[in-house]
Amino acid sequence: MGSIEKVECVEVQISHSSSISTSESHEVSHQYTDEEYKRLRRKIDRYLLPLMWLCHGLQQVDKGSVGTQATFGLREDTGLVGQQFAWLTTMFYLTYLIFELPSVVLLQRYPMGRVLSLYVICWGIVVLCIGFAQNFAQLVTLRALQGMFECSISPGFLLVVGTWYKTREHPSRALVFQSGFAGMSIMTDAIVYGIGSVTNKNPDFQAWRYMSFFLGSVTVLAGAACLLFLGTPSEVRWLSAEEKKIAVARVMENNTGHDRTGFKDWKWDQARECLTDPTFWFAGLNATLNAVPNGALTSFSGILNTTFGFTNLQVLILNIPKYCFTALYFVLVGVVATKKKNTRMWIMMLSNITPIVGFLLIAILPNDPQYKWTKWVAHFITSPYITSTFFAWSLVPSNVAGRTKRTLCTTITFVGYCVGNMTGTQIFRAKDAPRYVPGLIACTVCLTAQVVVIFVWRMVYVMRNRRLDMRMSELGITEEDRIKAGKEIGESDCTDLHNPFFRYAM
Template identity: 45%
Template sequence: MTQPVATKEMVSDEKTSSSDRSTEVIDAVYVDEAQDDVLNTVNAQYTEADYKRVLRKADRILLPFMWLCAGIQQADKASISTQATFGLLQDTNLVGQQFSWLTTAFYISYLVGEAPSNYLMQRLGVNKPLFVSLFLWGVVVLCIAFAQNFTQLVALRSLQGLLECTIAPALVLITASFYVSREHAMRSIIWSTSNPGLDIITQLIMYGIGSATQKHANGFGPWRWISVFLGSWTIVTSLFALLFLGTPSEIRWLSKEEKHITAARVASSQTGSDRGQKYEWHWDQVLDAFRDPQTYFFFFAYIVNSLPNGGTAAFGNLVFVSFGFTNLETIVKCIIPLDLVTIAWFLVVGALTIKWPHTRFLFMVVSTIPGFVGLLALGLLPMEGTRMLWIRWGLYLMTATTRVTGLLMWTLFPSNVAGRTKKSVIGTVMFIAYCVGGAVGGQTFRAEWAPRYIPALILCGIMYGVVCALFIAWRFYYIMENKRRAKVIEEMGMTPEQSAHQGKINGESDMTDRQNIHFKYSV
């Protein structure tokens, strides 16, 4: 007996009125083998115990290695800030804006590599591109230890950015393929705590390297040993990624039945599960992405959010040194406390978003406020004198909460974007915004403003205020769109259960969130 499958419903087509949508008839077509696979996934009957068993297995294996990969990427990228306080500027004769260009070049090449890497992961899968990029950027970081001048450094940093652009979209795709929407925030926060968590570990190791080399000075400076350590660690990490990371259809540690359980479970999110099928490139989904208002919210919010984050990531150590701390004190009294506050806030937000799933935007708004206040106060209030050192320290520490905003935006991506090609397009758009913001952020810290960089800090504070307003407008759009869809579905005479079931079928048929009127946006 054949079963009906919904054809694509372009719910946001400007040429189609709401009344027309309410009278649309779902066409019935005979199911072919692929459609039968869709229905087999959607209608699969498994117990809650089956779902929990597979979920626990994924958590035990995926999260530790995703944590390691995400953390080593952040450590490699941001290590230049610590290296700057351990002789990099002097040993390579950097002058003027050359140090800023090491950050800007990283983000520009990151941007260039983003579209090709997303395309390759759609066509080849996640596992092998992730391994290759990790291995090669480890080699590049290792080579930085032997750089002698700005030309060599900027070339290596550009290669590093070109290779690192794979890691974040790969981890987001893995998260989306193993977890349902309500779990995206907490699971992403868990592996993203590696940014401050692994940074604490690497900062302590770099403290040891710096302390030892200062006591036993030789021609191979402490900043060079830092690159040797990080590069070697990254190469080892790439081997773990090859063995354990990928989408359900790629990894070997799930049985065939467990892979089907995972797909059946993820189907409830209506964004499409990973059933091992090959995805073709759909140009209609490309057009859909650029007609979608959420694409532009992702784009502009990410630019504005990345500008202050990119600048403070590269110049954070130098800002703390300007307060009066030594290079070694900066690590143990400034960077590590900043990381500890970040981890605590990440975990608080993660726990609360599990209890109240529709609060991501509220926490994004709340998290920008301390950074806005802290940086403006740091830039505008008189801060002269040694007694003000710890006040300046506390104000800069307030930026720790802002680190969660970029992550929460990422969790909205797998939750609210459906359609494999559309995911690739919007993922690329997000990374373009991330790179533009990071590249500009590095340039806002001008050499003539050293050592305190007051104008740059004020600008970063203002950007946190702007992104806060964007978050509020973005949430309002999702709420209005959900209400509009609910009204259309009610006019179609469908029950919530029928709508949810049809939404699963549409999602597994690789329909986008705009084409699938039954899709509900997560806020």
């Protein structure tokens, strides 16, 4: 940030007591009771969380569906050879990466709800069309289009969470919609099992095609629902004018402004600050390391389980307890992170321990019938690893102020996510089948390195908060006054590093 903008931010801080009276959001923040805030929060939850849960769950199911389809003849029916199957997922994340920044810019400059809804409808149509593909060229083209449209959903939903919820509410709400993968997988796998079982009666039935028809149709319907209900406080029609004021006032204490702060402006000073802030690079590196095993399992989870000695239909059944555990785990850590302050990053580190053990066991144990249940358990305990990515995503709206800076931090997070996923699909090479030992070892190394990154990242936040406490103590500023001043500066689109009252969540 340049010196002019820094002076402006500091001037806002010095004069905050007078300027509060001219700020509508600060005026209304003192007009409403806690009960009114809670009643509105319950209404927000009723409208937004089920919809985001559904769409995010479908996104995860749709992008990973090729892994299940591969066990039902997709590779054979379309003539895939060598690494072509791996390239279906690599191409998905390549276009996901390329179109990430343009999509986030669109979300910043245009009504977020409408943009997200159109993306959902478009990728649903693409998934449906995959059922008609006849060869690698058609499949890889459709997967490229799918990645282009799906890239907006996770960053978009995080921006939605940031504009509707308080900082303490971010992890629990983010985990609710991110747990949609587990919940939707349970339901869709039950239907996919029914589709796949037809193959036993009719060997010529290409079940994988009908799986695409089913998933694509459901996604298009979900996108239509988004057009009606999804958006930021200033967009949605299910809030009254007064409720919209309460919604804006409720999130002012985040010190990051409201949903229209910095809406049209791209600030290059914030972009330069972002590139020199080490936490920006921690976010990208964390996402990359965690996404390597995610990319590997997205494509090869079903294939791995069949190499243990299970049939393709058995794999679908055995996935259900894994998804149930994942959903329950998300609920548990979400509650802990909401109730216990500054526990998010500790949970991120702890959630990598059992996955490290699980990947090692799968790599070490041979594909022998006597070990198939042991290897399945090892695969089962890898489930918590994804928590590190989801919690890291929720740290962006909590810890990054300034719309341009927050946009770039969201982007680097998903750039790392894409790069890691592309890498993960390619480290499982055809020549290493059926055990894929080198790829499994690489997943173990990445998760171990990620624990170190998260620990250092947290230490940076701890030191910044300690400096804040020392300044407040020296100036004799109470916590109430700090929060009050931080709200005003956040509304002026000041970044976290130039907001002298900003406290980081961990």
